[in-house]
């Protein structure tokens with residue numbers, strides 16, 4: 001396969017560079033698969049780490065455009081943070097194989113699997129990959145529950161301390177600070193969404209379940225009939241019916257999802273499309289995890305509060 005050859009070539013080039021006597025940086029080189037994980041890594045690592053995200057904020061984390069440069073980035077990494085629960089199953093394994101970096105191999109201290117310790121929702125009781133469902137281990141979009149972000153941050157801090165013991169105290173204190181920020185922001189977000197407890201919303205993909213559970217919003221339908229399966233006319237007709245019968249008006253759409261499909265459904269059901277992103281930088285002025293969550297909560301509250 002042509003793509004694999006490109007990755008191999010990039011891997012070899014990276015090895016050659018690694019052996020060419022470049023001066024090692026004092027900062028821990030951290031690679032995160034997605035910008036939300038990268039933001040948490042920055043919160044915990046502070047100035048002791050330099051963080052690179054592989055996925056762009058506007059890319060679907062399930063289907064990232066894998067590039068030869070990713071192999072080079074992974075080859076030089078001290079730590080890799082992945083979402084896990086098969087979020088990156090479609091693109092990360094060949095990159096990792098070609099990066100040939102034992103420091104971030106499975107089970108190594110430099111490998112952080114964010115889903116470890118998370119109580120996943122929507123775990124299928126029976127699973128048939130031939131049906132195309134890409135949430136085979138349960139729902140991997142858990143970071144939009146701020147309490148899950150605390151679990152992931154603790155996991156990251158523990159691995160950073162293991163790989164870089166001289167800065168362990170700093171990672172511990174950054175974690176404490178992160179946790180107290182989550183606690184105060186969570187209280188604020190709960191106050192903002194409290195008036196809409198029980199409100200019914202629609203999402204494109206099954207990507208807001210953890211937010212719904214944390215803040216008491218009911219996600220009554222998804223435009224995708226199953227995670228990763230494109231909407232069919234029959235399924236969309238069903239969604240329109242559900243919107244009309246339940247009074248759900250707001251359809252959440254992320255930057256990489258088909259907004260036009262959502263607009264068609266909204267028009268026919270008398271609803272509206274709300275642009276949101278679960279990645280820092282996916283919407284304007286949302287450089288960090290906290291700014292992203294502020295944006296999500298504020299836009300949902302505003303759209304639910306608007307008269308239809």
Ligand SMILES: [Zn+2]
Pocket residue numbers: 062134135140141205206207227
């Ligand atoms: Zn998904």
